[in-house]
Amino acid sequence: MALVFSAELMADRDAASTATPLPIEAELVARAKQGDDEAFAQLVSMFQNRVFNFVVARVRHRQQAEDVTQEVLVKAYFSLNKLREPSKFKSWLFSIAHNHLRDLMRRRKLETTDVEECHTEHYVDPDTPEKEMKRQRTRETVWNALVKLKPEQCEILVLCDIEGLSYREIAEIMRVPLGTVQSRIFYARRKLRVILTTELSYLGDEI
Amino acid sequence: MLTALADGEIADDRMREKLQSHLDGCEECRNEYALQLEMKSKVSELEPDAAPPSMITRVMAEISHRQRKRVVWRWSYAYAGAAAIVTVLAVLGGTLFVHPSAPGVYKSLPETAPAPLTLSRPSDANGYGSFAELVVERHEEARELLKVRDEWTPELEQIVQRLSDEEDGESLYKELPEENAEDEGERAAEEE
Numbered sequence: 244m245a246l247v248f249s250a251e252l253m254a255d256r257d258a259a260s261t262a263t264p265l266p267i268e269a270e271l272v273a274r275a276k277q278g279d280d281e282a283f284a285q286l287v288s289m290f291q292n293r294v295f296n297f298v299v300a301r302v303r304h305r306q307q308a309e310d311v312t313q314e315v316l317v318k319a320y321f322s323l324n325k326l327r328e329p330s331k332f333k334s335w336l337f338s339i340a341h342n343h344l345r346d347l348m349r350r351r352k353l354e355t356t357d358v359e360e361c362h363t364e365h366y367v368d369p370d371t372p373e374k375e376m377k378r379q380r381t382r383e384t385v386w387n388a389l390v391k392l393k394p395e396q397c398e399i400l401v402l403c404d405i406e407g408l409s410y411r412e413i414a415e416i417m418r419v420p421l422g423t424v425q426s427r428i429f430y431a432r433r434k435l436r437v438i439l440t441t442e443l444s445y446l447g448d449e450i
Numbered sequence: 451m452l453t454a455l456a457d458g459e460i461a462d463d464r465m466r467e468k469l470q471s472h473l474d475g476c477e478e479c480r481n482e483y484a485l486q487l488e489m490k491s492k493v494s495e496l497e498p499d500a501a502p503p504s505m506i507t508r509v510m511a512e513i514s515h516r517q518r519k520r521v522v523w524r525w526s527y528a529y530a531g532a533a534a535i536v537t538v539l540a541v542l543g544g545t546l547f548v549h550p551s552a553p554g555v556y557k558s559l560p561e562t563a564p565a566p567l568t569l570s571r572p573s574d575a576n577g578y579g580s581f582a583e584l585v586v587e588r589h590e591e592a593r594e595l596l597k598v599r600d601e602w603t604p605e606l607e608q609i610v611q612r613l614s615d616e617e618d619g620e621s622l623y624k625e626l627p628e629e630n631a632e633d634e635g636e637r638a639a640e641e642e
Binding site: 287428 | 494
């Protein structure tokens with residue numbers, strides 16, 4: 244079945260995601276660009292968890308993920324004048340994080356430790372401990388499987404499935420064509436399925 | 451295309467319907483589509499980690515630290531630039547007014563300036579009146595030194611020639627061991 248994958252076919256989701264930025268976000272960016280540090284601090288509080296989550300999926304080491312997140316946010320502050328469209332602050336921030344992580348990878352400055360160190364213990368309902376424990380175990384396994392993917396596959400799934408960014412936004416962040424975004428997601432999910440099948444069957448669980 | 455369908459990225463209704471009808475009749479694509487949806491759901495369910503509460507403080511502290519550092523660096527660059535300009539001007543000034551390596555620079559000056567060598571000849575109480583005056587002063591000192599060298603050079607050459615004269619086949623250094631030999635001979639005779 245031959246289908247042409249074009250940008251026009253995907254316009255709606257992209258338009259929906261970019262046309263509804265938080266109005267306060269653009270306003271804060273405009274104020275921060277004029278030197279209002281308080282506005283930038285508010286932006287940090289709005290986006291620090293998103294950046295941290297994106298970074299921790301790649302870095303696998305909590306302390307280092309904190310340092311990298313800090314560096315990304317500081318870089319954003321000093322590069323704020325380069326941001327042309329304040330409404331695209333979020334994807335711009337992710338592109339800084341993506342480039343910074345790539346640089347660290349090139350310089351081999353990323354530590355690789357077990358992801359279990361990174362994730363905090365979640366609340367377990369005492370009434371249904373077994374069910375909850377199983378769910379939690381599955382979540383941990385999915386995290387572990389996610390970080391076993393190639394760096395670009397891991398990043399793309401976090402951006403698409405956790406952050407809910409459109410293909411066009413992801414293409415801008417990673418500086419790749421739309422077709423590459425689609426194929427990377429396709430193969431990343433396939434690989435994820437293989438890893439999960441192996442790990443969950445080892446634990447005696449089902450996917 | 452199945453990935454885009456699972457992610458809701460296909461805006462064109464006709465294309466979406468076309469894909470759906472294809473999925474109804476193709477098991478392989480149906481399975482692939484199910485896999486894409488399932489993995490999307492698994493990742494979407496992950497609970498995001500939270501950055502530490504101190505992150506804002508850390509970020510803002512680092513920003514102000516770097517801003518201070520930038521100011522210091524800017525001043526350092528300004529000082530370094532000023533120092534470089536002063537050095538370049540001094541070197542250029544020296545090169546334009548006096549070029550000691552140029553051949554015959556001293557000889558080219560007129561001989562009608564037989565002023566005696568003086569250590570300083572300030573035109574006013576504070577020192578030299580101008581840079582040109584300083585150059586003339588240094589030139590005269592150099593001329594005096596050259597004159598002394600010209601006077602002493604032949605005499606020195608004669609002394610050296612005399613000391614190392616080898617016409618009679620003997621040198622100061624060769625005489626020493628012979629004297630020692632004679633002394634030893636006399637000492638041996640006395641002992642006997």
